[in-house]
Amino acid sequence: MSKRSMNNENQNEISKPKKHWSMGLVESMKDAELIYKDTERIVVIRDKYPKAKIHFLVLPKDNISSIYKLTSKDVALLEEFGEIFKLIQKEHKDHLNAGFHAVPSMQRLHMHIISKDMVSPCLKTKVHWNSFTTALFKPYNDVLTELKQYGAIKEIANEMYKTLKTAPLKCNQCSYVPKNIPQLKEHLLTHV
Numbered sequence: 001m002s003k004r005s006m007n008n009e010n011q012n013e014i015s016k017p018k019k020h021w022s023m024g025l026v027e028s029m030k031d032a033e034l035i036y037k038d039t040e041r042i043v044v045i046r047d048k049y050p051k052a053k054i055h056f057l058v059l060p061k062d063n064i065s066s067i068y069k070l071t072s073k074d075v076a077l078l079e080e081f082g083e084i085f086k087l088i089q090k091e092h093k094d095h096l097n098a099g100f101h102a103v104p105s106m107q108r109l110h111m112h113i114i115s116k117d118m119v120s121p122c123l124k125t126k127v128h129w130n131s132f133t134t135a136l137f138k139p140y141n142d143v144l145t146e147l148k149q150y151g152a153i154k155e156i157a158n159e160m161y162k163t164l165k166t167a168p169l170k171c172n173q174c175s176y177v178p179k180n181i182p183q184l185k186e187h188l189l190t191h192v
Contacts, residue, residue: 025108029059037087042080044088047112049122051132054094054115058084064109067100067143072151078144081111085140088113098140101131102156102164111140116172119188126181127165133172134164 028034029043036056037044047055058081064070070078085098094115104110114132123129130136136156146153169178173191178184 025057025059025106025110028057029061029108037084039080039084041077042084044084044113050114050120051123051128052115052118052120054092054096054113055120056088056113058098058111058113060109065107066104066109067138067153068155069109070147070153072147075144075148078147082140082144085111085113097132097137099137100140100143102136102138103161112137117188117192118172119185119192123185124181126169129169129181129184130165130167133170134167136161136164 025045028045028048031045034045034048035043036046041061042058043061044056044058047057060077062077064074082098085096089096092115094117096113096115098111098113100109100111112132118129118132138153143153169181169184170176171178171184171187171191173188176187178187
């Protein structure tokens with residue numbers, strides 16, 4: 001290969017925009033191996049990094065970046081999220097929760113459907129834990145009610161976010177207070 005063609009090849013690689021990891025859900029929505037359910041307006045995928053034994057993400061096919069971009073015109077879409085949640089609850093015997101992160105890390109509106117066991121090798125940090133077990137996890141019914149009542153979802157205050165993400169660990173199924181994530185993960189196995 002000549003130097004000129006190598007330089008052109010390198011320039012093409014450099015000029016291609018890299019996709020940020022926070023945009024990964026858009027690609028995951030197209031991955032047939034991850035898709036669990038698919039409707040006209042919604043895709044349900046298996047979470048690539050599940051934080052519990054059962055962990056799905058419900059996403060709209062429309063490009064809505066987060067719950068904070070929802071308006072009163074999106075109530076029907078959110079109600080469809082709820083119908084999908086009910087179907088998945090019937091398919092699984094585990095206790096499932098549905099909700100949204102108050103400060104999502106991924107770009108694309110997505111609702112988590114997650115089992116309460118929280119047993120997973122992907123659950124590694126206090127932030128992971130607190131994002132599902134504190135007010136950082138906004139329950140589906142609360143979000144739907146707020147959207148119906150106000151036509152929008154109010155963002156969490158930055159100070160509240162900082163407080164909740166660093167809150168002490170506490171078991172989500174009993175009063176146990178572990179010192180660290182390894183202790184918590186060991187303890188969670190007693191609930192399985």
